[in-house]
Amino acid sequence: MSSLSNLILLLAVALAGWWWLRPRYVFIVHINAGKPHCRRGKVTEAFLRDVEDVCRSSGVTEGSIYGTFVTFSSTRGDRVKQKMRIKLSFSSGFPPGCQQQLRNLSLIQQ
Numbered sequence: 001m002s003s004l005s006n007l008i009l010l011l012a013v014a015l016a017g018w019w020w021l022r023p024r025y026v027f028i029v030h031i032n033a034g035k036p037h038c039r040r041g042k043v044t045e046a047f048l049r050d051v052e053d054v055c056r057s058s059g060v061t062e063g064s065i066y067g068t069f070v071t072f073s074s075t076r077g078d079r080v081k082q083k084m085r086i087k088l089s090f091s092s093g094f095p096p097g098c099q100q101q102l103r104n105l106s107l108i109q110q
Contacts, residue, residue, distance in 0.1 A: 026086055029065040031055055041067065050105045058098035064091040065102065 027041030029051060036051040051065065070087045073080050088106055090099050 023066070023068050025066050026069055027067040029067075031060060031063050031065075034061045036065075043067075047105065051102060054098055054101045054105070058095055058101075060094055060098055063093045065094075066090070067106070 025040055027043050028039045029036050029043060029048070030039050031037075031051070034052065034056060036048045036055070038048065055061070055063075066089045067086045068089070069084050071082055071084050073082055075081075086106060088099070088103050090102075094102075
């Protein structure tokens, strides 16, 4: 019975670690048949239109775009400022050029 309790403890620790370290998505946009739809969070209609245009020109008809918050520091003189940005990640099937265009769009709209 000791090995069973050790296994349960190991699984509980692994589950807690996964829960703690999993990405926290600000938004998820799915592209189905070339049409983007926001499945989690909120994005502007303008962003969805831009995603549709970029995906159409790149030939992407299926996939997902994930937005997560990242924090970075910037220094100005002797002051350090913490800033947050949204980082985009993509499911497979997005060509590198398409990914870069979408990242550029998201920076403009932030």
